[in-house]
Amino acid sequence: MNRQDLVQLIRERKSYLCIGLDTDIQKIPKHLLSHADPIFAFNKAIIDATKDLCVSYKINTAFYECQGIRGWESLQRTVEYIPDDIFTIADAKRGDIGNTSTYYAKTFFETYGFDSVTVAPYMGRDSVEPFLAFPGKWAIVLGLTSNEGSKDFQQTKIGERFLYEQVMQTTASWGSADNTMFVVGATQSAAVADIRKLLPDHFFLVPGVGAQGGSLKEISEKGLNKDVGLLVNASRAVIYAGNGEDFADDARKAAQAYQREMSQYLV
Numbered sequence: 001m002n003r004q005d006l007v008q009l010i011r012e013r014k015s016y017l018c019i020g021l022d023t024d025i026q027k028i029p030k031h032l033l034s035h036a037d038p039i040f041a042f043n044k045a046i047i048d049a050t051k052d053l054c055v056s057y058k059i060n061t062a063f064y065e066c067q068g069i070r071g072w073e074s075l076q077r078t079v080e081y082i083p084d085d086i087f088t089i090a091d092a093k094r095g096d097i098g099n100t101s102t103y104y105a106k107t108f109f110e111t112y113g114f115d116s117v118t119v120a121p122y123m124g125r126d127s128v129e130p131f132l133a134f135p136g137k138w139a140i141v142l143g144l145t146s147n148e149g150s151k152d153f154q155q156t157k158i159g160e161r162f163l164y165e166q167v168m169q170t171t172a173s174w175g176s177a178d179n180t181m182f183v184v185g186a187t188q189s190a191a192v193a194d195i196r197k198l199l200p201d202h203f204f205l206v207p208g209v210g211a212q213g214g215s216l217k218e219i220s221e222k223g224l225n226k227d228v229g230l231l232v233n234a235s236r237a238v239i240y241a242g243n244g245e246d247f248a249d250d251a252r253k254a255a256q257a258y259q260r261e262m263s264q265y266l267v
């Protein structure tokens with residue numbers, strides 16, 4: 001999906017909500033366990049209940065890969081089930097020598113048909129560029145992450161600036177705002193205004209609202225740009241909003257609350 005279509009979808013739905021399908025077999029309602037593919041049965045119900053409220057689904061591959069071949073099958077069924085007009089993210093955090101990155105990119109863009117994949121930029125330019133070589137596809141590069149450990153490397157100073165600022169600015173120069181997004185954690189709202197100044201045009205994928213305690217209001221006030229420029233992810237706070245037979249209704253209510261709040265910030 002290209003930038004123009006994504007921005008149009010956000011405007012139409014008045015939503016920049018990304019729902020994270022971090023589907024944990026231990027956490028899904030017990031009545032689904034008798035299905036042939038319980039993870040897909042859960043995802044299908046969540047997608048049916050929320051697809052008009054969000055603009056993106058993010059599939060964190062860890063929750064699928066840990067199930068071996070069955071997990072990859074659940075992932076494939078899920079990504080194929082997501083409507084074509086919704087932006088899909090493979091949250092796989094890949095990045096390797098160029099030759100290998102090319103095959104990671106093929107895996108997620110061609111074999112599974114995702115619109116985007118999250119990319120760890122630590123190995124540098126030749127590890128990221130292969131993800132930028134696929135027309136209409138996106139690399140979502142780790143910028144300033146939501147976790148405590150972001151202090152260990154990302155928030156160290158290189159001269160006058162933080163390492164994450166240098167990483168984001170340099171990485172941005174390898175592609176464009178039409179094929180590169182950055183992960184900026186919702187728990188890092190104090191830094192978001194400065195990051196927005198550094199990168200006025202890029203989309204940010206913002207995880208960390210809900211279970212990690214980030215504020216949708218703060219991130220929206222500081223991060224929105226003229227083309228919206230934000231995809232805010234919530235995983236556990238939406239998909240595990242309920243745990244009974246009506247879990248999908250509860251997920252819908254949680255997604256609706258985020259969408260309503262977003263619609264206020266979009267005016």
Ligand SMILES: O=C(O)c1cc(=O)[nH]c(=O)n1[C@@H]1O[C@H](COP(=O)(O)O)[C@@H](O)[C@H]1O
Nearest residue numbers: 060118145146183185207211212234235236
């Ligand atoms: O790349 C990510 O999506 C990501 C980056 C980051 O800095 N923090 C972060 O939480 N994530 C992912 O975003 C999701 C957050 O899940 P919840 O905390 O349940 O909403 C998980 O899939 C994380 O792996």
